């Protein structure tokens with residue numbers, strides 16, 4: 001069955017089993033591998049993408065559910081790593097192995113859209129359902145607060 | 161730490177030695193068009209194809225033989241290179257070297273040994289390049305080599321100055337100087353080492369462009385999964401594959417045998433057009449399993465065995481003084497008897513195991529997120545029945561390693577499936593469930609301690625009897641079983657004249673291997689938790705208690721002569737630093753406590769102070785202050801990141817995760833049952849690094865061992881509840 005959706009600003013049509021989770025359509029059908037598989041049961045957040053602007057776990061969403069919708073993946077966040085969250089991530093030297101980070105960044109971006117002035121506790125609550133096995137939570141927390149400042153016109157600044 | 165291994169893989173310790181021994185072979189290279197043509201392809205060590213490549217534009221590239229799994233090695237090694245050569249940090253590029261032992265040396269990454277094992281070779285190679293370039297420049301300018309220096313990629317002598325690239329072609333034709341004759345930069349001349357730089361691997365990890373093994377995409381690539389027996393040691397009795405084969409998008413379904421050398425289990429494989437189809441197809445396999453001889457094993461049966469064995473006559477490994485008589489004469493108030501217990505742990509790397517292979521009939525290409533690419537290569541060759549030379553391995557980024565990716569079981573399976581469809585690349589993927597239920601786990605162990613203090617607070621006896629499911633039984637069966645299990649308890653740092661270690665292994669079918677910090681993760685918890693009990697029995701502050709027993713002597717390992725002596729002065733110094741930075745001794749509120757612990761592992765010294773608050777049975781870990789001495793701190797921010805990471809990994813194991821066994825298999829199969837420390841429970845982490853000019857030692861793991869004991873010691877300080885069994889459960893705090 002053909003399913004059509006907007007992916008990172010471009011219209012895409014895929015012809016796959018409509019029950020296929022969006023995650024695998026992105027990764028295997030469209031070769032967009034920035035979105036990661038970590039658990040397949042909506043527990044880890046590695047597969048987080050935006051559907052019509054809200055953060056969703058693509059491992060649990062059949063591709064049929066995004067028919068006609070707008071999907072943004074990590075690759076579509078910016079052309080040149082210029083999104084404040086990406087910049088803050090680099091400034092705070094967040095990623096270690098990096099595998100969970102696409103999902104973390106997509107979660108953080110959607111969160112900051114809803115809550116542009118978060119406290120550290122807000123950040124904690126929003127990010128606590130994403131797993132990072134490398135233990136980057138402290139740096140992510142700082143990066144998100146930094147990104148919030150940047151979005152209000154503050155500079156990325158140099159941590160280093 | 162002491163393991164030697166006859167079977168592959170080489171033990172982590174052996175790997176370090178190999179890397180060092182290969183040092184003399186690792187030559188600096190100059191990548192130029194002329195020399196590339198001039199050198200025969202089979203030259204033993206072709207100098208233009210090694211670690212350091214400099215092209216005629218002056219572009220310096222480090223071909224890194226180490227796997228990048230988040231530890232930042234692709235930045236620490238180029239820092240060393242840039243410094244010794246004299247180029248700017250931003251002008252050095254890093255590329256993952258192809259797996260090629262003659263060219264790049266052993267590429268195993270583990271044992272916290274990448275910087276420690278490569279740093280001298282890297283400096284020498286860079287110094288050789290510097291010397292060769294200067295030789296050419298001096299000649300051309302008619303000046304002495306001594307008058308020349310390289311700064312920011314420019315060679316300078318008096319009024320002369322020119323970019324490196326100008327001399328590359330000529331320098332590449334010179335013989336490479338003997339590394340022993342080179343003058344290395346002195347600590348005061350160093351400019352990049354020890355500074356905070358931006359890691360080179362980070363930008364690509366913020367936009368989805370970083371390529372992990374699982375991201376390998378090749379034209380016509382197929383996807384494979386394997387259904388394995390839920391019980392360890394079981395096998396397929398019969399299988400009906402018809403329903404799976406009938407599914408659209410399924411190419412093949414077939415049995416694969418176990419590969420005993422790598423302890424892969426075998427099972428039934430499916431090859432399909434996509435991961436999702438492979439996942440669905442494997443559900444349609446009708447498999448009748450022969451659960452094998454161990455399907456009765458459970459955590460309860462294992463614990464039963466532990467208790468039986470720890471009560472039996474154990475092998476005496478170390479016996480100094482007379483522990484029994486010291487214990488016999490001490491009043492009960494100053495004697496402590498305690499049992500400690502730790503479970504199996506899974507690595508749970510965020511990227512599940514995977515490997516991509518294309519078998520071309522007489523050769524093969526492999527894309528592997530591997531800590532041991534050389535073992536991957538020989539394993540794939542063995543499975544495919546071709547020569548190792550005919551296998552080309554590309555090491556991708558690793559989505560976490562923690563020791564799991566030292567194995568080659570996933571590579572064996574990938575070769576088995578690729579063999580079925582020659583000419584087509586196949587990506588073998590493990591589901592999270594596969595990954596968690598077919599790991600090589602951190603061993604489970606049981607410890608019985610007896611010890612005593614005298615009326616002055618001296619430690620007068622320490623007896624540590626233990627049993628575990630040893631790693632050696634899986635990977636080095638010819639070694640003594642305890643060789644993989646006792647860690648630095650064979651180098652007891654605290655003054656104590658009566659010291660005895662006893663051990664016997666417990667049989668288990670559960671696969672085991674190296675988990676982050678290996679046996680130090682258990683031994684550190686037991687030693688430092690129990691020591692804290694003795695401090696309290698003596699009525700002495702736990703920090704003071706430790707400091708008073710570290711008198712500056714060097715402690716040799718009586719069992720393994722290879723192990724470096726432990727320097728008690730360095731251990732003492734990190735304790736003092738952690739104590740100072742954590743405001744040790746200042747008053748705290750009700751239910752609040754600080755705990756301290758230190759541990760020596762991988763030749764590094766770490767002390768952690770954990771601060772907790774417990775109210776109504778709820779634990780809040782507030783802060784962890786860590787002090788580390790790892791010799792020269794090459795890349796301080798990467799060091800801090802590694803310690804933060806090791807602390808979180810250690811807290812997760814202390815508070816959240818474990819693997820239990822039922823019916824001969826792992827119970828927990830995904831992150832719903834194997835939980836990790838979330839951000840809202842992540843304490844404030846502070847890492848303090850001791851300045852040093854000693855050779856660097858490892859840091860990927862040593863932050864972990866003192867974490868759990870500092871935590872349980874803090875809980876004791878705050879609540880009076882002593883926890884001796886991990887992970888901590890709510891009942892422990894009630």
Ligand code: FES
Nearest residue numbers: 038039040045059
């Ligand atoms: S892969 Fe979707 S939440 Fe883990």
Ligand code: FES
Nearest residue numbers: 097098132133134
């Ligand atoms: S950076 Fe490795 S899992 Fe998060």
